[in-house]
Amino acid sequence: MRRSADVVIIGAGVTGAALAYELARRGIRDVLVLERAFPCSGATGRCGGGIRQQFTTPHNIRLAMESVKRYETLSEELGVDIEFIQGGYLILAETEREREAQRQAVALQNELGLPSRLLTPREAKEVLPLLDETTIVGATYCPTDAHANPFRVVEGYLARARERGVALEKFTPVVNLEVKGGRIVRVRTCRGDVVPGVVVNAAGAWSGEIARMAGVELPNRPIRHEIAITEPVEFFMEVMVISIHNGIYFSQTVEGQIIGGIGDPEEKPGYDVSSSLGFLRRYARELLRYVPALGQLAVLRQWAGLYDVTPDAQPILGPTPGLENLIQANGYSGHGFMIAPKVAELLADYIEKDVVSEELACLSLSRFMGEVKGEAFVVG
Ligand SMILES: Cc1cc2nc3c(=O)[nH]c(=O)nc-3n(C[C@H](O)[C@H](O)[C@H](O)COP(=O)(O)OP(=O)(O)OC[C@H]3O[C@@H](n4cnc5c(N)ncnc54)[C@H](O)[C@@H]3O)c2cc1C
Incomplete structure (x- = not known):
């Protein structure tokens, strides 16, 4: 296993897989995906595969609309039939x-x-x-709403990411994060430590546990x-x-x-x-x-x-206040599969060019410090 990586992604569900692919596509290949069990063993492999854009908040609508555009051609792009209907x-x-x-x-x-x-x-x-x-x-x-097979989507993203140099370590749980001087300096796993550039918390329902390892409390x-x-x-x-x-x-x-x-x-x-x-x-x-x-x-x-x-049923995306190299990519509240392609693009832009899009700014962890107004249609 690599002992250092520019980007360490924790979790190989659709979020981690899509981000690994987007980073590799941009030429960021020193990427290590750490997965406690195997790809799709979390919510992604248990989900209904629905891809809808009919939401009640502008962010969810935009993220879903942009994701549908990607899903429409994803089978061709990844070379895997994602069973998109x-x-x-x-x-x-x-x-x-x-x-x-x-x-x-x-x-x-x-x-x-x-x-x-x-x-x-x-x-x-x-x-x-x-x-x-x-x-x-x-x-x-x-x-234009749709549905697809989550296993095929993750399989395609990971296969194309690995061809470009991304490493995936299965059965490798992250057990602790060592923080020094406002940064994560070491990711501890059951198979040894990794020195990270940035760390992405894509651990789904376990993202709260991951954040807590770095002293951060999430509302998920x-x-x-x-x-x-x-x-x-x-x-x-x-x-x-x-x-x-x-x-x-x-x-x-x-x-x-x-x-x-x-x-x-x-x-x-x-x-x-x-x-x-x-x-x-x-x-x-x-x-x-x-x-x-x-x-x-x-x-x-x-x-x-x-x-x-999350309290407003919208994801938590982007930087973590007080911890400069921890990026959140979680809190999808039951609609993470459908928005994964666009979220991955936005996070890859942030990691590559430090670009904070409007969506990342509005959906950052810091929004929970103010009054919260949320998504009303929380279904599959
Ligand atoms: C029954 C059900 C139906 C759903 N239906 C839909 C739907 O129709 N459409 C839709 O868009 N969404 C749906 N969702 C929601 C969707 O499944 C999730 O939002 C999405 O899959 C989240 O993906 P993820 O990659 O962020 O998280 P996950 O798929 O949960 O992946 C997180 C990964 O992190 C790993 N992990 C956890 N802790 C550690 C650790 N310490 N170290 C290393 N790895 C770790 C886990 O093993 C897991 O593989 C549904 C969810 C459920 C449960």
């Missing part, structure tokens, strides 16, 4: 209050150039013919989210569906399986990733309310992963 996202609303929130969101999204629009229940049924449109008061739809909290996949059926839905009423989301993979989940507002912060029958009951009940025909399908597998949630 651009069938749009249908967001369901069941109350007038939710409808009003959608009106405001669409107005902001359209202002920023996103082609999202409000749909009546009947129009929503045209997008998803199996939908029981009597369950909703309306929906929004954006045809790990929250369990459960998810399930059914047996495959003939492909019938390109669209990904979510509801702001109950937090359900579901889509169909290229193999024909229905993959989806639903958040639990009662879930307490913690590292539990066990599966529960309660989730399966609740998810099935809500899913069948919207699309009764799916009741014929058998669930093949269920699992859980951790959302890395």
Whole structure:
């Protein structure tokens, strides 16, 4: 293992993988990715793969729009089929209050150039013919939203990064960070120490633990989210569906399986990733309310992963006040896969040229020192 590196990235989920690739593409090749287990062993390998741009804050909308542009050509760029399906996202609303929130969101999204629009229940049924449109008061739809396979994305990013000289060390947990004179001077791992130029905290739900090793407190909290996949059926839905009423989301993979989940507002912060029958009951009940025909399908597998949630449901990106060489890339609050390509570009620009984009400035850790106004649509 290298004993020094210009950039040490902690975590080989989509964040770490995309950043390693972006750095290598810019000619920064002395990059070491340290992964406690194996790539995709965190939230990335457990996620729903949804890629949506219909958010309620300008930063999330812009980051997602720019990321979709990259996702559209990523299979070609990485030489790996990422199973990108651009069938749009249908967001369901069941109350007038939710409808009003959608009106405001669409107005902001359209202002920023996103082609999202409000749909009546009947129009929503045209997008998803199996939908029981009597369950909703309306929906929004954006045809350029999409979904893809997270494993393929990470595989592609890492393969192309490693070809350019990036080193990946699997089963190498970071166990401590030694700080001297306002810098991290040593990254301690179970396989020896590394002297870093900069250190990137891309450890997802464990980013709080990493920051604490350097004496920094992050506001992120790990929250369990459960998810399930059914047996495959003939492909019938390109669209990904979510509801702001109950937090359900579901889509169909290229193999024909229905993959989806639903958040639990009662879930307490913690590292539990066990599966529960309660989730399966609740998810099935809500899913069948919207699309009764799916009741014929058998669930093949269920699992859980951790959302890395910040108080405003937006990521923490960029420099750390008081520690000049620690960069944060975490706090994605359930939508890190969809914005990873653009975030990686912004962080690579910062590391390469010291350019602090508007997004990095607004999404820095220091924002939690003031009043916080956040993202309202936290679903898959
Ligand atoms: C059920 C579920 C569904 C989701 N659905 C979606 C969706 O549809 N769309 C979307 O955009 N997002 C979704 N998300 C969120 C998304 O998965 C995450 O935001 C994203 O994957 C975060 O990627 P990451 O690389 O930052 O973190 P992770 O993928 O968690 O990677 C962090 C890595 O750091 C490693 N690590 C931790 N500690 C250490 C250490 N001490 N030393 C070395 N390595 C360490 C871990 O092993 C892990 O591999 C979902 C999440 C879940 C759980």
